[in-house]
Amino acid sequence: MTEQEKALRVLRDKIDTIDQEIQVLLNKRAECAQEVAEVKESFEGKQDAVFYRPEREAQVLRRVMERNQGPLPAKEVARLFREIMSVCLALEKPMRVAFLGPEGTFTQQAAFKHFGHSAVSAPMNVLDDVFREVEAGAANYGVVPIENSTEGMATHTLDLFRRHNVQICGELELRIHQHLLVAKNETATPITKIYAHQESFAQCRSWLESHYPDAKHIAVSSNAQGAKRVMSEVGAAAIAGDMAQDLYDLDIIERNIEDLPDNTTRFLVLGKQHVGPSGDDKTSLLLAAHNKPGALYTLLEPFHRHGISLTRIETRPAGQGAWSYLFYIDFEGHCDDDNVKLVITELEQQSTELKLLGSYPKAVI
Numbered sequence: 094m095t096e097q098e099k100a101l102r103v104l105r106d107k108i109d110t111i112d113q114e115i116q117v118l119l120n121k122r123a124e125c126a127q128e129v130a131e132v133k134e135s136f137e138g139k140q141d142a143v144f145y146r147p148e149r150e151a152q153v154l155r156r157v158m159e160r161n162q163g164p165l166p167a168k169e170v171a172r173l174f175r176e177i178m179s180v181c182l183a184l185e186k187p188m189r190v191a192f193l194g195p196e197g198t199f200t201q202q203a204a205f206k207h208f209g210h211s212a213v214s215a216p217m218n219v220l221d222d223v224f225r226e227v228e229a230g231a232a233n234y235g236v237v238p239i240e241n242s243t244e245g246m247a248t249h250t251l252d253l254f255r256r257h258n259v260q261i262c263g264e265l266e267l268r269i270h271q272h273l274l275v276a277k278n279e280t281a282t283p284i285t286k287i288y289a290h291q292e293s294f295a296q297c298r299s300w301l302e303s304h305y306p307d308a309k310h311i312a313v314s315s316n317a318q319g320a321k322r323v324m325s326e327v328g329a330a331a332i333a334g335d336m337a338q339d340l341y342d343l344d345i346i347e348r349n350i351e352d353l354p355d356n357t358t359r360f361l362v363l364g365k366q367h368v369g370p371s372g373d374d375k376t377s378l379l380l381a382a383h384n385k386p387g388a389l390y391t392l393l394e395p396f397h398r399h400g401i402s403l404t405r406i407e408t409r410p411a412g413q414g415a416w417s418y419l420f421y422i423d424f425e426g427h428c429d430d431d432n433v434k435l436v437i438t439e440l441e442q443q444s445t446e447l448k449l450l451g452s453y454p455k456a457v458i
């Protein structure tokens with residue numbers, strides 16, 4: 094045995110021992126999670142027990158990141174713990190998570206980022222079905238896009254919050270890399286048409302104008318849908334991400350064609366439960382104002398007075414005659430906080446409609 098082989102043997106023996114210890118500890122943790130499930134069932138009832146606890150998961154992940162000393166980066170260790178909690182939760186009860194399909198969309202990627210890979214992902218044909226599945230209890234949770242750093246709000250998603258009774262249970266951000274994809278072995282064929290979701294065309298507008306100014310743009314319901322179509326089409330390309338490229342076995346013409354280098358989408362997690370405070374939370378509200386001068390000021394002033402920071406405000410037509418509006422407001426804090434309770438009570442008097450969409454932990458990873 095050479096000196097190098099000897100040194101490697103010693104280190105690999107060490108790794109084997111550590112792996113064994115990790116494995117024992119992982120199973121000990123899983124046993125604890127199983128006991129947690131029994132406690133929940135005995136106190137809340139077998140049917141009503143709430144297994145997924147976003148506030149607890151956020152606290153676990155934040156603590157993992159805070160105490161991390163390296164050499165592994167804190168985000169990577171948190172990602173590993175994300176998967177550990179995912180398998181532990183699946184032992185308690187596998188979670189069915191609805192998303193806009195088919196398989197391979199950025200939303201599916203977001204669902205796995207948030208719930209880990211032990212979640213069962215359920216593709217839906219349209220966004221409305223994601224809300225409906227959750228509302229009907231057919232899916233435990235749903236994941237929907239809400240805003241993109243290049244293109245702004247997903248207004249269709251906002252409008253669906255008014256129509257459905259669901260709660261926001263969480264949020265997450267996903268860095269979006271768009272690729273131009275073609276069918277296997279078709280990289281040399283000239284491209285005459287490009288499939289993509291409207292939003293993706295917008296995120297890649299300048300790149301497409303400069304590289305494919307004459308190609309026809311065909312809008313599809315999701316990028317994965319476009320990727321699926323080009324599998325069997327010659328002269329056609331799709332704009333989609335890594336997951337769709339891998340799943341539909343497409344060749345990449347060009348990677349990362351998004352115009353802005355930090356193109357990121359924020360997603361919301363839909364559920365039916367009240368999420369307890371995690372210590373660093375956001376709350377979302379939908380408000381309708383009286384159609385009179387100063388109405389918006391009246392709605393926003395209580396936030397200032399009670400020292401609450403707004404993180405987003407979005408206006409949408411109320412759909413009840415011209416020029417009446419709904420406001421979607423995100424702010425820091427939890428609806429169980431005293432100052433938030435006071436603001437909500439005041440707003441109930443000032444507004445014509447108030448819907449508390451949910452309080453949830455701020456995105457951790």
Ligand SMILES: O=C(O)C(=O)C[C@]1(C(=O)O)C=C[C@@H](O)C=C1
Nearest residue numbers: 129144145146149150178181182
């Ligand atoms: O603490 C709980 O309530 C658990 O069920 C355990 C656990 C975990 O693995 O740490 C698993 C799932 C929940 O979403 C939160 C945490």
